[in-house]
Amino acid sequence: MAQSSDIMRSLIGLVIMAAIAGLVIGFSENLSRERIAENRREALLATLHQVIDPGTYDNDLLESHRRIAVAPLLDPTGPVDAYLATRNGAPVAALFTAKALDGYNGAIELLIAVRFDGSLAGVRVLSHRETPGLGDQVEASRSDWVLQFDGRSLQQPDLDDWAVKADGGSFDGLTGATVTPRAVVKAVRNTLLYFEQQRPDLFDTWPKPGRPGEDS
Amino acid sequence: MSSEIETVIPPARPQAGLWDQNPALVQMLGLCPLMAVTTTTINGFALGLGTLAVLVCSNLLISASRHWLRDPVRLPACVLLIAALVTAVDLLTQGFLPELYRVLGLFIPLIITNCAILGRAETCARHHGLATAGLDGLSYGLGFLGVLTVLGAFREIAGRGVLLSNLDLLFKDSAFEGLRLADGGLLLMVLPPGAFIAFGFLVAGFNLIRTRRKAPE
Numbered sequence: 288m289a290q291s292s293d294i295m296r297s298l299i300g301l302v303i304m305a306a307i308a309g310l311v312i313g314f315s316e317n318l319s320r321e322r323i324a325e326n327r328r329e330a331l332l333a334t335l336h337q338v339i340d341p342g343t344y345d346n347d348l349l350e351s352h353r354r355i356a357v358a359p360l361l362d363p364t365g366p367v368d369a370y371l372a373t374r375n376g377a378p379v380a381a382l383f384t385a386k387a388l389d390g391y392n393g394a395i396e397l398l399i400a401v402r403f404d405g406s407l408a409g410v411r412v413l414s415h416r417e418t419p420g421l422g423d424q425v426e427a428s429r430s431d432w433v434l435q436f437d438g439r440s441l442q443q444p445d446l447d448d449w450a451v452k453a454d455g456g457s458f459d460g461l462t463g464a465t466v467t468p469r470a471v472v473k474a475v476r477n478t479l480l481y482f483e484q485q486r487p488d489l490f491d492t493w494p495k496p497g498r499p500g501e502d503s
Numbered sequence: 504m505s506s507e508i509e510t511v512i513p514p515a516r517p518q519a520g521l522w523d524q525n526p527a528l529v530q531m532l533g534l535c536p537l538m539a540v541t542t543t544t545i546n547g548f549a550l551g552l553g554t555l556a557v558l559v560c561s562n563l564l565i566s567a568s569r570h571w572l573r574d575p576v577r578l579p580a581c582v583l584l585i586a587a588l589v590t591a592v593d594l595l596t597q598g599f600l601p602e603l604y605r606v607l608g609l610f611i612p613l614i615i616t617n618c619a620i621l622g623r624a625e626t627c628a629r630h631h632g633l634a635t636a637g638l639d640g641l642s643y644g645l646g647f648l649g650v651l652t653v654l655g656a657f658r659e660i661a662g663r664g665v666l667l668s669n670l671d672l673l674f675k676d677s678a679f680e681g682l683r684l685a686d687g688g689l690l691l692m693v694l695p696p697g698a699f700i701a702f703g704f705l706v707a708g709f710n711l712i713r714t715r716r717k718a719p720e
Contacts, residue, residue, distance in 0.1 A: 293573075296571075296573055297573045297575045297576045298576070299571075300568070300571050300572045300573050300576055300580065301576040301579065301580050303568070303571070304568065304572065304576075304580035304583055304584055305580075305583060307564065307584065307587070308583050308584055308586070308587030309587070311584075311587045311588060311590075311591050312587050312590050312591060312594075314591070315590070315591035315592075315594045315595050316594055318594075318595065318598065319594045319595050319597060319598025319599065320598070322598035322599060323594070323597050323598045323601075326597070326598065326601040329601075330601065
């Protein structure tokens, strides 16, 4: 009898402590939930604004998000995120997350913005595992290398010249890293090819997100 | 110190946490987050603040529950409570200091594994009243915070030649860009081995001061 009441008292203590723990977590979750969601949106928007000038479009970029289930040119391994920038309802640019699988050390994730006319608005490397000091120069914070894509298109240079100089193309390489720039150039080229193929569909099937009242 | 060590209640000496029984320098507890985040002063200071908050709250709550929380379940209950408090710190940092969270995010959950917190719960909070336990948490928390900050400052200066950079992570609108003391520094010091080297010097210096102080007595 004494023993079972002992267990009972232990159990009650544990239950009360669990309740306190639950309250602590519930309270702080409640307090921060909205702000966490807001912070995530802001962080994502800040990332997107690295490749597209916020002054050039007027729709809600995050609202325009859609997931493209199959796009082997962008990422053979899985779905791709895409965003569509418009101004007064007219298409301005499309943003894609692409993946270069043939990096020196695994996949390189890219964010690529293509203007409606087929020229590149910007390219950024979102994540990679390239060699520090060599391949990591593809990051915009470490060198200007990735900025050379700005304004390029499939006509400038010609499709055949979409390669690093070492391979006879017209893009600068990186000292000490051959594989990394090659992979990025190829991925950007493939994204432009994808855009060219899909442009009619891409902008027609997208819900018209124009919101004239919200000029930025 | 007799064989009855089990029944002896350690006397409350809250102030010991600051120096004599410093959790990091003397007890060598919580070194994993300590090594990992002290690449800058602000990083160290911020994780120290998180640890301090968890330590004070857990000490207070465990002290408050000391009469009804029975021995067989005390340990799991304490771990549960500490885990909940750390989760709260994690969520609040994520919500209110997102830039800081991007730097420290990975290490905040590691506060749970900081044995200094469970250690204070076991040796002090479960025996003493709210005031003593709270003070004890404050003192040991500040002791830990101090070491994190000093180590962060040391590695920041030695590794990058600046002090107090990235102040905006903690104080949002700060325009202060840090004191530039030298151009560049020894990269090694901001890499993981630098943490061991710097911490070694810190412990050595601490021991030197302690023995010097004791000698005249």
